[in-house]
Amino acid sequence: MRRLGVHISIAGGIEKSIPRALELGCTTMQFFSHNPRGWAVSGRGKDECATFRKLRKEHDLTPVFIHTSYLINLASPDRRLIEKSAQMVVEELNIADSLGVEYVVLHTGSASGDDPGDARNRAIDCLTGIAGKGRWKAGLLLENTAGERGDITSRIAEVAEIIDNVPEGLISGVCVDTCHAFAAGYDLKTAAGRGTLTDEIDRYLGRAQLKLIHLNDAKGDAGSGLDRHEHIGEGKLGIKAIKAIVTDPFFEDIPLVLETPKKSDDDDIRNLERVRKLAK
Numbered sequence: 470m471r472r473l474g475v476h477i478s479i480a481g482g483i484e485k486s487i488p489r490a491l492e493l494g495c496t497t498m499q500f501f502s503h504n505p506r507g508w509a510v511s512g513r514g515k516d517e518c519a520t521f522r523k524l525r526k527e528h529d530l531t532p533v534f535i536h537t538s539y540l541i542n543l544a545s546p547d548r549r550l551i552e553k554s555a556q557m558v559v560e561e562l563n564i565a566d567s568l569g570v571e572y573v574v575l576h577t578g579s580a581s582g583d584d585p586g587d588a589r590n591r592a593i594d595c596l597t598g599i600a601g602k603g604r605w606k607a608g609l610l611l612e613n614t615a616g617e618r619g620d621i622t623s624r625i626a627e628v629a630e631i632i633d634n635v636p637e638g639l640i641s642g643v644c645v646d647t648c649h650a651f652a653a654g655y656d657l658k659t660a661a662g663r664g665t666l667t668d669e670i671d672r673y674l675g676r677a678q679l680k681l682i683h684l685n686d687a688k689g690d691a692g693s694g695l696d697r698h699e700h701i702g703e704g705k706l707g708i709k710a711i712k713a714i715v716t717d718p719f720f721e722d723i724p725l726v727l728e729t730p731k732k733s734d735d736d737d738i739r740n741l742e743r744v745r746k747l748a749k
């Protein structure tokens with residue numbers, strides 16, 4: 470069964486995410502374990518974790534993904550920011566293990582005006598340091614980014630360069646975001662553009678490293694560098710391209726998580742319904 474879900478709110482407690490996901494008919498899900506635009510992280514309570522584990526097992530919601538904070542930058546020229554970011558990644562992995570969550574999704578960082586190659590090396594050093602700090606059941610997934618200024622992971626080869634140079638055990642693979650790939654210049658509207666993406670995943674990473682697709686339409690054009698998600702079929706990517714992605718044998722059985730705009734649950738219901746129809 471193809472796993473399909475959305476990014477879910479944890480308002481009121483992490484365990485509250487599960488009935489929300491089930492209400493929408495999700496079979497997988499993602500959430501933020503805390504405010505993604507703040508540095509404050511607290512461990513989750515024992516009861517909350519136990520309830521979460523029990524409920525998701527009962528309802529076969531799997532795999533589950535935590536998306537890390539947008540403030541994290543493991544490639545910054547600012548040492549203090551790198552240290553704070555590394556600490557936050559460790560805390561997210563700890564939270565994932567206490568909840569039994571399989572994967573922690575990470576935007577590695579930005580060069581912030583510095584040389585991208587040097588920035589990638591800083592990210593590699595930082596991740597190597599994290600790998601030396603402990604062992605977690607949960608694995609990190611590096612996500613491709615949209616090619617905004619200073620991005621160091623918008624090309625698949627760049628993501629692979631980081632993974633290849635970090636000791637094994639910490640990183641479980643990658644999450645490919647369709648909006649980001651499109652914005653970064655993989656023209657997923659065309660068969661050639663989709664072929665470039667799948668070929669590069671195959672060549673630089675190997676398909677087995679692809680653990681998640683963030684299925685999002687895009688507000689910006691191919692190559693725009695714009696990280697703005699749009700409702701399924703209502704953006705520049707469009708319904709035909711999304712159907713081609715969802716039905717591509719290369720992506721068969723890879724879990725799909727939508728991060729489409731959400732004013733109310735109706736938005737999720739509508740986007741999920743569109744994807745279910747396309748997948749048939």
Ligand SMILES: [Zn+2]
Pocket residue numbers: 536574576612646
């Ligand atoms: Zn992301």
Ligand SMILES: [Zn+2]
Pocket residue numbers: 612646683728
């Ligand atoms: Zn994403």
